[in-house]
Amino acid sequence: MEYQIGRFMLTTNHPASHYGIPVLVDLDGATYGPADIVQEPPEILALFSDRWTGADYVASEITYAYRAYTIPPEMREACRLYCSQWPEGPQVA
Numbered sequence: 144m145e146y147q148i149g150r151f152m153l154t155t156n157h158p159a160s161h162y163g164i165p166v167l168v169d170l171d172g173a174t175y176g177p178a179d180i181v182q183e184p185p186e187i188l189a190l191f192s193d194r195w196t197g198a199d200y201v202a203s204e205i206t207y208a209y210r211a212y213t214i215p216p217e218m219r220e221a222c223r224l225y226c227s228q229w230p231e232g233p234q235v236a
Contacts, residue, residue, distance in 0.1 A: 146218045151175075153221050164224045167201060177202035177229040202226045206233040 145154040150170045159166040159174045167175040179201050202225075208214070209222045223235045 144217070144221055146221055153218070153225060164228055165221045167205075167225065175201045177205070177226050177232055200232060202229055202232040202234075206235050209235040 145152055145156055152168050153165045154168055155163055155165050157166050157168055205222050205226055226234050
């Protein structure tokens, strides 16, 4: 599965993806896990929201996008699986 999100892709077609759980990859090949902290608002956070307030977890932004925007059911499932990799972090239902 692959879902393009701006200059990022939520995909299972990457070596960092295991057991069908997607990983977020940028165009340069860098991967982002749900517990990764993004220090700057640019690209990744601008994709998901206009509410940048400082460093934030990737999972926080994905759960915000999940709730705030209309996204296809299969992408919603990819978001849920992605966030589930960090059980202590924000989750989508």
